[in-house]
Amino acid sequence: MKVITFYSYKGGVGRTLTAANFAVYLAKLGLTTVVIDFDLEAPGIDAKFNLPKFSENQLGLLDYILQFQETNQDPNNLKEISCKVPFDETENKTNLWLIPAGQYLSEDYYHKLNKLDWGLIFSDQRDGVAFFQQFLKHLEQEFKADFVIIDSRTGITEIAGLCTQQLADEVVMLSSMSSESIRVTKHIKQLIENSQVASTLGKSIDVKVVVSRIPQPDNLFEFKEKCCQTFETADNKLFFIFSCPALELEEFLAINDTKNHEELVNNYINLFYGLNLEISDQNIxxxxxxxxxxxxxxxxxxxxxxxxxxxxxxxxxxxxxxxxxxxxxxxxxxxxxxxxxxxxxxxxxxxxxxxxxxxxxxxxxxxxxxxxxxxxxxxxxxxxxxxxxxxxxxxxxxxxxxxxxxxxxxxxxxxxxxxxxxxxxxxxxxxxxxxxxxxxxxxxxxxxxxxxxxxxxxxxxxxxxxxxxxxx
The missing domain is CATH 1.25.40.10 (Tetratricopeptide repeat domain)
Structure with missing residues (x-):
């Protein structure tokens, strides 16, 4: 099982949409994929899949973490807080799953969110590191997951640190070309690559940078060379998702409509194949x-x-x-x-x-x-x-x-x-x-x-x- 976290310092760069397209892409290949909405303060990746409104008894990740915080017990059953995501009308596929943040449209959700205490969760009383390591084991055992896609919280937060340094095997960082996004993206990238948490867990986390929602330059080679220098990253670890006029009017999963959005799909595919995927020839x-x-x-x-x-x-x-x-x-x-x-x-x-x-x-x-x-x-x-x-x-x-x-x-x-x-x-x-x-x-x-x-x-x-x- 491989865990890939999608992160951005600021919103509006297409992070969640890119994560959703990647999840569907993997599922189309027959790979069991679990999407986790870890953006607890601004959730909504479920909307990218055009899912119907959750049933009233649908629980989510927030409920799962709070149960651990309050009881110091592992809730143990992740499938209880997950739902299936249909992505192919021609086949009855069950290999794409979503663990939503919770009932985020209800007033009760934000009362629950205010109860969340990361200080307590990662204290000696709770041992949050062990809890989330067990969380990964549950994903692998219950779903038999090939890939886990995490949509992380923006900014410099406890959740972002958890998603990018403890849970992830690889991190995809999306950024605009604004000066503040560049500066903080470089800073977070260095934190991840030199993470003591990851080192303690025996991991070396690979980081890819995606410059997104910018016009395609006339000279792509020169522009990429400039961006590699700007973000201080290697050529094979930097990608682009260029502006798409259609996305400015309405968000959609381009991976489901390759005929009408070929250029955008090519941007996504270049990124996806740049990740360290281990997709077998048999899937293809x-x-x-x-x-x-x-x-x-x-x-x-x-x-x-x-x-x-x-x-x-x-x-x-x-x-x-x-x-x-x-x-x-x-x-x-x-x-x-x-x-x-x-x-x-x-x-x-x-x-x-x-x-x-x-x-x-x-x-x-x-x-x-x-x-x-x-x-x-x-x-x-x-x-x-x-x-x-x-x-x-x-x-x-x-x-x-x-x-x-x-x-x-x-x-x-x-x-x-x-x-x-x-x-x-x-x-x-x-x-x-x-x-x-x-x-x-x-x-x-x-x-x-x-x-x-x-x-x-x-x-x-x-x-x-x-x-x-x-x-x-």
């Missing part, structure tokens, strides 16, 4: 199987949307492989290349990815006239075809295309060597030899080869051209 494969069985019943357009949604939610090699295969069957060349590159970015030596992508670019080279092949296309073609050439998987025509790409990218010596080898291979047909000699001649001129070599190649090319002219 299960999602692939579900989508694969469902698309058989859909129209081609609907099936395509399902595949794209799958790929946007789960940046995993097997998902990209599935998408690449799907679009290959649909003969959608651009999407084959998009997902082929995504696959090879994660698994550079994947044989299937290399074969499909390399052959797709070879097909494109036959279709696209030389004058229309721009530099970016040529660089990608070279990168895609080169592994097939090195493994000697190209036929003579494909090798000729590869040599031409090298020439177009001004890699004249490599192109010359390949073309000349093709031209002098007796088993190749006359057309291949003629074109190969022509490429070799072009390269020789660019390389300032000895005049006699250039003249020799010119004579050979002219001889071929004359022969073919007479033939026709």
């Amino acid at each position: 494969i299960t999602q692939i199987q579900k989508v694969s069985s469902r698309i058989l019943l859909l129209s081609p357009e609907e099936a395509e949307q399902e595949i794209i949604k799958l790929a946007s939610l789960y940046p995993h090699p097997e998902v990209y492989r599935t998408a690449m295969r799907f679009f290959r069957l649909r003969h959608q060349e651009n999407k084959i290349k998009i997902f082929g590159w995504k696959l090879l970015d994660l698994l550079p030596d994947d044989e299937e990815g290399q074969n499909i992508l390399g052959n797709q670019y070879l097909d494109d080279l036959e279709k696209i006239p030389e004058k229309e092949r721009n530099h970016t296309f040529l660089k990608n073609a070279l990168k895609a075809i080169e592994p097939l050439y090195l493994k000697k998987q190209l036929n003579q025509k494909q090798t000729l295309l590869y040599s031409q790409v090298l020439y177009d990218l001004e890699k004249y010596q490599e192109s010359f060597d390949i073309a000349l080898n093709l031209a002098e291979n007796k088993s190749n047909d006359m057309y291949t030899k003629r074109d190969a000699y022509q490429i070799a001649l072009n390269c020789a001129k660019k390389l300032d080869k000895e005049p006699y070599k250039i003249q020799k190649l010119e004579r050979i090319v002219n001889k071929f051209n004359h022969s073919f002219k007479n033939e026709f």
